[in-house]
Amino acid sequence: MKYVLLMMGPVDPDPAADGATEQEFIDFDTELQQAGVHAGGFALFGPEEGTSVTKQSREAEPVVTAGPYAESREYVGGTFVIDVPDFDRALAWAKRCPGALGGGRVEIRALLEM
């Protein structure tokens, strides 16, 4: 069964927080590959480089805004998709994931397979 590990980060990070380094994410990715559970994923540029599109209704003109949605307090920095037999294995990987460090948060979401 596939689970997505979402790397969540605060929009206003604590400057003193000791966050994960890029190398730690690369090492984690390698570990997933070696364990044979790596099933995809991606890393993203920061939310300040993002663009938001909203539509008030089906008929309305889409509104394009530079940057993240003003009210969001968290953003998705990247994901790992893992294929493991059950939730406890997914949880064990999430606990080792560097994304949980320094004010970040790893959210485990089951992949809805259509």
Add this chain to the structure above:
Amino acid sequence: MSVDDVLARFYREEHSRLLAALVARFGDLDLAEESAQEAMAAALATWPSAGVPDHPLAWLITTARRKALDRVRRDAVLARRLAELALERQPDEPVPAPGPTDERLAMLMGCCHPAIAPADRIALMLRFVGGLTSAEVAQSLLLPLPTIQARITRAKRRIRVNRIPLRVPEDPAEQQRRLPLILTAISLVFTEGYDATGGTNTLRADLTEEAIRLARIVAAPTPPRAEPLGLLALLLLTDARRAARVDAEGVPIALEEQDRTRWDPDLISEGLALVERAAGLPDAGRLTALAAIAAVHSEAATFADTDWPQIVALYDLLLRHGPDPVAAMNRAIAVGRRDTPQAGLALLEAMADEPILARHHPYHVALALFRAECADPAGSRRAWIRARDLVDNQAQRRFIDRHLSPDG
């Protein structure tokens, strides 16, 4: 024994195990519950003519698995998940004997998985392992029925969608973290059976027996842990007084007036041995202290023979585990017996502002009894009236009425 008797006994003693065994195999609470019901119906239809099988549980598991398979094949959503549901694997695997591997322990531990919302865990345990209906769960947790139904639905969906395994975690530290809530759930099942809420019946033996069965399952694994042994001891020592606890009309009899020859000596000796084992373990805590208090009462031939200094010392030990107004109240009562009624009454009166005790009818009963002994009949009567306002159980109300008008 007739087929009806066998099925009734099975339902009482093994239904939660059948359900747990099916959940362990399917990983889906709804599918397990529906197929368990269908298997029980099939037993009712076929056993009278075909005879009761040698291994009723194995028969029911096999039948339930076939029923589940039929259901899955008819249902498109379930059919897509057929491979995950592990229904076709090892069709007739043997059913393990009861003991440390009992599936009910896996269910209890699984219901306390950290990925299930804390508020939902106890409701799930009471409903799926304790055998309480949703309405009884609501009563037991003092919450509205729709809240309980919403929690159970939400938790079942989380388990299914995330494929949360309902099993004993391998890490002993994680097992230890899940234990306290499991022990709380088992005591709630027992209490629901012992002081059936709101109803006219004071005792529901099916629930107290189920709680004791579950306590045995949780206390069985090695190495032994103190608190599960303490809980089992506490339940056995409390249940030992069952026959002496209410009169012919179902009205409760106070501890000092119980006929102690009607206490069950086998349950008491088993309980005493368990308390001794629990007290000798390093992790002995609240439940072990409560069991030790019950043990001291069990060892007294009469109420007057009770070792009150020991009871007070054990309440002091219990209160070291954190504030507990009910334990403090019971300690005050024990001081009143050890020293003088005036000393006990003074401690009780000093607790009057504690909100938990203000709503706790035994507090007002204790005030009433001590005030009567301290020559304050008017104050005693006020406390009896307050206690009567707080109970919603017919039998308990009659117990209080007898004191309010002893001649009527």
